[in-house]
Amino acid sequence: MVTPFEAMNAVGLVAFAIVGSLKAADAEFDVLGVAVLGVLTALGGGATRDVLVGRVPAMLQSTWDVGFALLGVAVAVLLARRVGARLLDHPVVMLPDAIGLAAFATTGALVGHDAGVTPFGVVVLGTVTGVGGGLVSDVLLQRVPFVLAEDFYATCAVAGSATFWLAVEAGASTAVGAGVCAALTLSLRVVALRRNWRLPTVRLRAES
Amino acid sequence: MVTPFEAMNAVGLVAFAIVGSLKAADAEFDVLGVAVLGVLTALGGGATRDVLVGRVPAMLQSTWDVGFALLGVAVAVLLARRVGARLLDHPVVMLPDAIGLAAFATTGALVGHDAGVTPFGVVVLGTVTGVGGGLVSDVLLQRVPFVLAEDFYATCAVAGSATFWLAVEAGASTAVGAGVCAALTLSLRVVALRRNWRLPTVRLRAES
């Protein structure tokens, strides 16, 4: 039986791979570069999480995750010729991407909990798992990482994984904590997209 | 009792976080981006060091370091509105930053010594710990890392951690080696700042 969480994870892997591949195609990378960027966007956050807690990354040990990422790459290559990069702003990609963010933030928080890190560590691992893949691929594409520059994106993962920690600390099981984390991250992201939420920037005093 | 070394480390964490946060504010990142860059600049070097020797990063396991980094972010956000990015070139930031470089290079050399790496490994770990946070945040900000491009900065950490190894090899205790490393790194950096020292660049033969 597939759990709701596994389904979310699979949706997220496909969506992240599509986003990474389309960005690479938009930057005129060759087919291999498109595949590398797509796979890295899907699996990079989880790999970073695993390295941080001293595990061999799941992507080197399991086959399913890699399969979903490659599926996303294939979809992107097919769609690229028909639809183009504007797909990146389309709900057909953005909703699955939000689902992926929620699923990945949750796995990060769970791994952090199992590794016995501090509350800050739980939030770091949740956030890194959620946004790490997109961040690395933006760096490789020579773009300022969009998760840092303006979107209400990483914030959702921060809020979700912090809530995971609060819930577990308050006595909830990790399963309940994971559900709360995924639901909160996803809702925040969807609402932020619909309402076009922004975090304030920090204004520097103008040089005179 | 707080040892001189712990005090240096705390000063460095706050200073590095201020530097990273101000750079991010200067690049018009939102509040979360500013916090992420500040924390990463303060804790990124140590995390890289820990991953390289196969440890779970200290920042995921201890609370104090994170607290000092967040304090630096808070100070930067408050100062940003009043003072602006020119603070980055002011002694009020540059001296604590030099103290941090010295403290971090020393922890890197010590961790390398404990892990039984080669002399080259001790220098790599000392330098990575000192400059890794700034390097990662410059990459995320799409800037050529200043530690590599022109300043007499990483050089101080290289010299300090090499001297640590020489001192310990010559029979000194690691405590004495650490003291020598911190003192040398700090003095070199302060003198380099005051005298505006530069390393020579490698001139390429002009294409004809």
Next chain:
Amino acid sequence: MVTPFEAMNAVGLVAFAIVGSLKAADAEFDVLGVAVLGVLTALGGGATRDVLVGRVPAMLQSTWDVGFALLGVAVAVLLARRVGARLLDHPVVMLPDAIGLAAFATTGALVGHDAGVTPFGVVVLGTVTGVGGGLVSDVLLQRVPFVLAEDFYATCAVAGSATFWLAVEAGASTAVGAGVCAALTLSLRVVALRRNWRLPTVRLRAES
């Protein structure tokens, strides 16, 4: 006795260090920056490989690899004044660079095999070991990584390490698999250079 493989590895370390150092000199980095970029280009792929499978990087534990990398830096600094950056496109650098790619892809595949990762993991580790150093140094130099953007470069490592896995799976010893991997990676790269092979790019539908 030096095995053919050890000789290839040494040639590759020197060549990769020359390439990284010349790129850094071309970007007007100072002497330390040039040395850091050279060493990182030579040793960065192997270090990433080791971190991924949970080992302390070889470069922190062995002295020979570091020596070859520093030799490459020294050669580059001497040549830079006489020859300039056009050396980067000269067979005197490109052939040893191809030898290095082949040697590194092979060590990556071997390490992956020993660590018991999936076939995908073997290919990832072979490719990361071969192209990781160049990729990191391009990111630090603020260049779109050339291994991703257009060259028939990473593709050779992908093909070589996939063939390693197929050979071993078909019953060959790891020594034979390593020989096949190295030979295939090297031949592909040399032929790609001579014939100016390119992978197709993924065309996006033009926005209207």
